[in-house]
Amino acid sequence: MFFSVFFVLPLAWLLLAPTKSQAQLNGANGELPFSFGSFDQLAENWNNLVNFQHGIIWTWLGNSVLYSGVALVLTIIVTIPAGYALAMTTFKLRRLVLITTLMVMLIPNTALALPIFLELTSVRLVGTPLSVILPFAFFPFGVYLAYIYFSTTMSRDLLDAARIDGAGEFRVFTKIAVPLATPVIALVGFFNFVSNWNNYFLPFVTQPGSRKMPIQVGLTELISNTPVFNPTNIASLTISLPQLALATLISVAPVLVVFLFSQRFLVTGLTAGATKE
Numbered sequence: 001m002f003f004s005v006f007f008v009l010p011l012a013w014l015l016l017a018p019t020k021s022q023a024q025l026n027g028a029n030g031e032l033p034f035s036f037g038s039f040d041q042l043a044e045n046w047n048n049l050v051n052f053q054h055g056i057i058w059t060w061l062g063n064s065v066l067y068s069g070v071a072l073v074l075t076i077i078v079t080i081p082a083g084y085a086l087a088m089t090t091f092k093l094r095r096l097v098l099i100t101t102l103m104v105m106l107i108p109n110t111a112l113a114l115p116i117f118l119e120l121t122s123v124r125l126v127g128t129p130l131s132v133i134l135p136f137a138f139f140p141f142g143v144y145l146a147y148i149y150f151s152t153t154m155s156r157d158l159l160d161a162a163r164i165d166g167a168g169e170f171r172v173f174t175k176i177a178v179p180l181a182t183p184v185i186a187l188v189g190f191f192n193f194v195s196n197w198n199n200y201f202l203p204f205v206t207q208p209g210s211r212k213m214p215i216q217v218g219l220t221e222l223i224s225n226t227p228v229f230n231p232t233n234i235a236s237l238t239i240s241l242p243q244l245a246l247a248t249l250i251s252v253a254p255v256l257v258v259f260l261f262s263q264r265f266l267v268t269g270l271t272a273g274a275t276k277e
Contacts, residue, residue: 009034017245018045025241041242049243052222057247059211060218065254066129067203067214068196071136075192079139080185083146084177088159098147104140113201120206131206132214136196142188149184150177186262197255215251222247 012034017025019037021044027033050057085091086098116135117126125131154177162172178185200216207213210221223229225239239247 014245014248017242018042018249020242022240022242037242042246045240045243045246049239049246052225052238052243053210056210057215057218057250060213060215061250061254063207063212064197064214064216064251067132067136068193070129071133071196072189072193074133074137075139075142076185076189078137079142079188080146080178080181081173082143083148083184084150084173084181086143086147087150088154088156088177101140101143101147105144109199110201113205116202117205126206127208127212132203135202136192136199139188139192139195142192145188145191146181146184149181154180190258190262193258194255219244219247219251 016034016036019039019042020031021037021041024031024037024041031037086094086101112135120126120131120135125134159172159176162176163169167175197214198216199214200220203214204217204220207217210218213221222239222244226241226244228241
């Protein structure tokens with residue numbers, strides 16, 4: 001009960017804050033912390049937010065969609081065949097590749113930011129969309145998920161029957177394995193999308209200039225323009241706490257939409273391989 005309250009209260013505050021003014025949020029006129037403000041105030045906060053720097057929040061949101069979406073496509077193209085190959089074929093260094101994949105999964109993304117930045121600098125990609133997209137597409141956890149799925153759930157007899165009927169390896173993979181692997185593809189895609197969407201540090205160091213930022217990095221610019229977080233320069237700041245809370249809700253809305261539309265596949269993917277006949 002204590003932990004549920006601990007997590008629910010901040011969420012409730014975040015949902016209600018955009019409906020209030022800064023004064024109401026501070027408790028003016030006896031305003032309760034968890035009371036609803038008004039739809040008029042919500043509309044005013046919305047207009048002020050979308051007009052900040054000529055609607056730059058939509059540019060940030062578009063950047064996030066571009067970076068996360070293209071990286072997601074590349075991730076699916078790479079991880080699913082890689083997991084299938086590790087699970088269904090035998091080749092030299094297979095065990096070493098699998099162990100290396102597991103080890104890389106344990107390395108925090110922040111620890112890789114500096115070597116990735118130096119590598120991108122050497123090939124002159126810093127400041128371009130590829131400096132975010134290519135590292136985002138590197139997803140060893142997705143390879144491991146695909147490996148587990150194919151090794152525990154996919155019927156080898158079914159694949160062998162297709163080979164006996166004359167199907168080549170590419171056709172076996174694309175026509176049989178991939179359609180049956182829809183749950184794990186959705187699972188890999190969701191985890192990759194959420195990870196990319198919420199990634200802050202890598203875009204922060206590789207995308208100089210506010211118009212190239214994704215939404216998560218853009219939030220820090222909004223914070224720097226909020227008087228509560230930057231009291232030394234209050235006169236020139238234009239973002240209030242209710243508007244900052246509204247921007248936060250906008251930043252998480254795409255992830256919520258993706259989850260709602262894919263939850264059926266996610267549940268299937270999470271439970272795949274849990275039992276074996």
